[in-house]
Amino acid sequence: MRPVLALVIAIALIGFTIALAAGFAVIVNS
Amino acid sequence: MAALALALPFIVILSGERAGGTSFMWDFSMGLGFGAMAATGLQFVLTARFQPMTRPYGIDIVYLFHRYFAIGAVVLMLGHFAILYVWFEEALGDLNPLTAEWELTMGRIALGCFVLLVITSEFRKTLRISYELWRYGHVALAVIGFGAAVAHIIGVGHFTGEADKRILWLGVAVSWIGLMVWTRLIRPFRLWRNPWRIVENIPREGGVHSLVLEPMGQPLRNWKPGQFVWLTLGASPFALKEHPFTISTPPEHGPRVSLSIKPLGDFSAWAVRTRPGAKAYVDGPYGAFSIDNDPDAKGFVMIAGGVGITPMMSNLHAMEERNDPRPAILIYGNKDWENAHFRHELAELEGKLNLKVVHVLENPPEDWDGETGLIDRAVLERHLPEDTRRWPHFLCGPGPLTEAVKSELLAMGVPLADIDAEIFDLV
Secondary structure, eight states, X not given: OHHXXXXXXXXXXXXXXXXXXXXXXXXXXX | OHHHHHHHHHHHHHSSSOOOOOOHHHHHHHHHHHHHHHHHHHHHHHTTOOHHHHHHHOHHHHHHHHHHHHHHHHHHHHHHHHHHHHHOHHHHOOSSTTTSOHHHHHHHHHHHHHHHHHHHHHTTTTTTOXXXXXXXXXXXXXXXXXXXXXXXXXXXOTTTOSHHHHHHHHHHHHHHHHHHHIIIIIHHHHHHTSOEEEEEEEEOGGGOEEEEEEESSOOOSSOOTTOEEEEEXXXXXXXXXXXXXXXXXXXXXXXXXXEEEOOOSHHHHHHTTOXXXXXXXXXXXXXOOSGGGXXXXXXXXXXXXXXXXXXXXXXXXHHHHTTOOSOEEEEEEESSGGGOTTHHHHHHHHHHSSEEEEEEESSXXXXXXXXXXXXXXXXXXXXXXXXXXTSOEEEESOHHHHHHHHHHHHHTTOOGGGEEEOOOOOO
């Protein structure tokens, strides 16, 4: 259970960071 | 907490006087760079072994998370670089460090260090790098890479040019350096101030030795059965020469701890020859492989291979001390009877506890009438009745054994949440 959770949280956080980067690019270009 | 830490650089950049954007792809690349930096900084938090963070999950999972998350951070960095390389190649300038702008060279050094970190960690055994060399190299590459990345961000100065933002960035860098000082200097210093002494070295079945350690100062705090410690022998705690070992005695037998060590590697082969009187340093306890994690359990299933029996011993002895009436089934796989560690102690425990021990031998002696071969589906089904499916299942042993047993248990209807496997072999 725990190893799967570690992978899921890691992927979620990296996805979140990519979303932040994209959001940032949209904001500074608006 | 982690999400906030990741968002922090973006909040800082977007606060106050905002620099105008260049183009979506350019700014997306910059954003990936900042995000990668924040994710990399979090790695230092993960590996600082802060007990409040390691206790609920078990430190093996924290390290596993570090591994996945760090790979993700390097992917972000590669994305940052790849976008620039594909769409804005001219901005990257000269590759030659003598003629290139220094801050871009710093960025390349950082990227090189982090890629190398991932490669040496994922393929340490294939590359035949010793654990000690890997550990020194890992810390060195992390510090150099992180320093180069900070220099790169401040040197390039996109979105960090204004004085207030530069101060904020330095603040972030300083707090990360503080974390490193904690991990590499303050924590070892505290261990150094609190040494332990080897009081006994007991040879056991199958070449395993139990080192009994006594605290010369403070004993372990918040110790639960099944946990492990990092042991430093014959070196100072600053030398990073520590190795993880499970405590095979229960907290009720404290403050002494007993570490059962099988001479498998260079360090363990040397450690089993330690004489009583030697000084040692003990960092811990860590790990969540404990019957105490599930106080409402109706019983326990334990499946061990070889020296993976040590955390089970600690848990079983704790049950003995507490007169715990709950049933436990231990399925224990070994090459042969001579290598079945603690077999005498297990036989004694069977008489005192509601415990059933099933030995499974690959090469059984001629007069053996027990289970033979590997721990497979048939063995599991024969000894684990239907009503044990919702009991906690503890697995500890070589990777292939725990993986195989885990998938069989899942197929038999044991919920994933009730299977707990200790992971030691991360690098």
